[in-house]
Amino acid sequence: MKSLKNRPIGIFDSGLGGLTVVKSIRQCLPSEDIVYYGDTARVPYGNKSRTTIVRFAHEIMAFMMKARVKMVVVACNTASSLSLRSLKKTYPIPVIGVISPGVREALSVSKNKRIGIIGTKSTINSKSYEKEILKLGGKACRFFSKSCPLFVPLVENKFLNNKITYDVAQHYLGEFKSRDIDTLILGCTHYPILKQVIKKVMGNINLVDSSFVVSKEVQMLLDKKDLTRFSKKTQGTLKIFVSDDVEGFRSAAGIFLKEKIMVKKVVL
Amino acid sequence: MKSLKNRPIGIFDSGLGGLTVVKSIRQCLPSEDIVYYGDTARVPYGNKSRTTIVRFAHEIMAFMMKARVKMVVVACNTASSLSLRSLKKTYPIPVIGVISPGVREALSVSKNKRIGIIGTKSTINSKSYEKEILKLGGKACRFFSKSCPLFVPLVENKFLNNKITYDVAQHYLGEFKSRDIDTLILGCTHYPILKQVIKKVMGNINLVDSSFVVSKEVQMLLDKKDLTRFSKKTQGTLKIFVSDDVEGFRSAAGIFLKEKIMVKKVVL
Incomplete structure (x- = not known):
């Protein structure tokens, strides 16, 4: 079993936008592995109701728990606004929003x-x-x-x-x-x-x-809980999962993230 | 069991837009009952992939079959473009697109x-x-x-x-x-x-x-298959189902439909 420190950070968003958080965390905490989920089949979240957003967020959290992440960043402002309290109450790992x-x-x-x-x-x-x-x-x-x-x-x-x-x-x-x-x-x-x-x-x-300043918050939280990963590797891994088409995501991701990415489709 | 003629017409769309088809069919075929599904939790469809749209369309068709509709109108151009052939092959009732x-x-x-x-x-x-x-x-x-x-x-x-x-x-x-x-x-x-x-x-x-001319196609198809409903009632019923918030839908529906509507939430 991976030690808690070596587990990835989970980050999710309704779609592409959360990649700005990924970018910021990769700069600030380069050794950390990251699991990202973009809910591209159901994007956007911003004009949908609280009940629906809370349901989506819990489905994604269940995925993150299976991926054995050590903490989760809700990189989407809408999901942070509507679901953070419910997620914090439900799951045993730290969950922070933007x-x-x-x-x-x-x-x-x-x-x-x-x-x-x-x-x-x-x-x-x-x-x-x-x-x-x-x-x-x-x-x-x-x-x-x-x-x-x-x-x-x-x-x-x-x-x-x-x-x-x-x-x-x-x-x-x-x-x-x-x-x-x-x-x-x-x-x-x-x-x-x-x-x-x-x-x-x-x-x-x-x-x-x-989304830029959240990486400082992640760093503080990991330090406080003694969860920071120290590794000689210069860069942790980045695994990206989406609910819609992989190709569409990969080509659009360039607006947000300037590195080559591997993307897999997982429907929740 | 309701005779086939008395069963409702199913109409679905990614959200609100299909209400223009509802309006047109209610004017053209006022005796027909209508079951409408608007997939507001996952709207819009227009920038999503074929696989995802086909999956959504089949989920909605399963709902329509349970509602015992006599035919289905895919009122969404995107879903018509990407899923119609697959739906026609799969279900035993007539399915038409726009x-x-x-x-x-x-x-x-x-x-x-x-x-x-x-x-x-x-x-x-x-x-x-x-x-x-x-x-x-x-x-x-x-x-x-x-x-x-x-x-x-x-x-x-x-x-x-x-x-x-x-x-x-x-x-x-x-x-x-x-x-x-x-x-x-x-x-x-x-x-x-x-x-x-x-x-x-x-x-x-x-x-x-x-969306306006499709009602003529519906009328022709029902006549051809001897499925048209004749009723002394001046207006058939209209049941609307959505996957997100009911209130949001009801207030926005006014852009498309000038009648009071009853809306229920059903998540597929």
């Missing part, structure tokens, strides 16, 4: 404590970011949130830095301008791909990519 | 037999419309096809008749202008909602809404 790390980062970089949050409909409706800001930052913080449901299809269809994407960003983010925010949480793994466009609209404010 | 009816209508209204086709990525990649045009219209026909993957999220987010939607339509449809087409098949149940915008870009050409 909400708390994002909020911590936002609070540390914001000077005026006026923070904008953008995400999918389900993430924004869940108020998960707002609750976490109040919990970690207190009542002096001000937050302003907005769902941006067209950002995901724009990214997935490679409308990355053109006029249409700019107009959509203007449509969604325009209202933040009068709010005097100095920090904007990109509360969806796809949104960092649109950083340039968002910056054009919002000017010089802090953009918080929670 | 591709043939759309092509028949296009051929009957087109004068110069130069036809444009727009649809989801999966529909366009399957070449289902092209094959049907060649089969029914012969080699003299010319066709030009283009996938328009942003149209579905635009409709679902109620970007119906604004500048952004117009620019996206211009982006996708611009290339048709030099093709001298006189007819455009709207090969996705969501696209008729964008008729106004599409007309603005394309000018005065025929727009074929296959």
Whole structure:
């Protein structure tokens, strides 16, 4: 039996977006093995109900338990917002999401404590970011949130830095301008791909990519629980599983991850 | 046991869009009972693989068989394109899709037999419309096809008749202008909602809404097989089942269907 330290880290997302978390963890913790699950047959999660997202998340967790992971990162903001509490209650391994790390980062970089949050409909409706800001930052913080449901299809269809994407960003983010925010949480793994466009609209404010900062949280948690893997290998393994077509995923993954990947299909 | 004639017509779609077919069949065949399934937990289908769509379609067909329907309309263009042949082979009841009816209508209204086709990525990649045009219209026909993957999220987010939607339509449809087409098949149940915008870009050409013309095909098929229901009731029943949240579906259904509906959740 593999010692606990040598077991992989499980990471899951509705589709491709969680690969930004994979990338960040591979940079930060290169010795760790990773098992990734992208639920591409049922993507997107962002406009679906809490009950459905919780059901999907539990199905994926059952897969992760079979893969004998030592911890799980819910790399999807929607699944983090809607299912994290239920997953934490149910499984005996550590499960972390992307909400708390994002909020911590936002609070540390914001000077005026006026923070904008953008995400999918389900993430924004869940108020998960707002609750976490109040919990970690207190009542002096001000937050302003907005769902941006067209950002995901724009990214997935490679409308990355053109006029249409700019107009959509203007449509969604325009209202933040009068709010005097100095920090904007990109509360969806796809949104960092649109950083340039968002910056054009919002000017010089802090953009918080929670999928990037989550790797620090993973590192702290592994250290605290004495679960960090030390290995002379320069790079741990990366096993990717998806619920839809392997080829489609592999070709699209290049937007997020610049390494050759092996992908297998597993329907849950 | 219900006589065959009195059994309902089954209609299914990845989500809401198939309600345009429901509407059309309720106008054309008001006595017929209808069972509708919208696979809202796994919507959209349009960017997923053939294997996955065939699997989903068979799961829904099994539900329809349990509901003892007398025939099934695959109201989703993607599912029609990718799964119809497999469903026809497997089940003992008539199954029809939206591709043939759309092509028949296009051929009957087109004068110069130069036809444009727009649809989801999966529909366009399957070449289902092209094959049907060649089969029914012969080699003299010319066709030009283009996938328009942003149209579905635009409709679902109620970007119906604004500048952004117009620019996206211009982006996708611009290339048709030099093709001298006189007819455009709207090969996705969501696209008729964008008729106004599409007309603005394309000018005065025929727009074929296959979900609308499919009701004629249903009527012909029922008459031919002696399965038409005659009833003094002015309106048959409509039972709607979805795989995700009932409330979300009911509130969004108004874009497509102007009657009060009862919706139940059934996960397959």
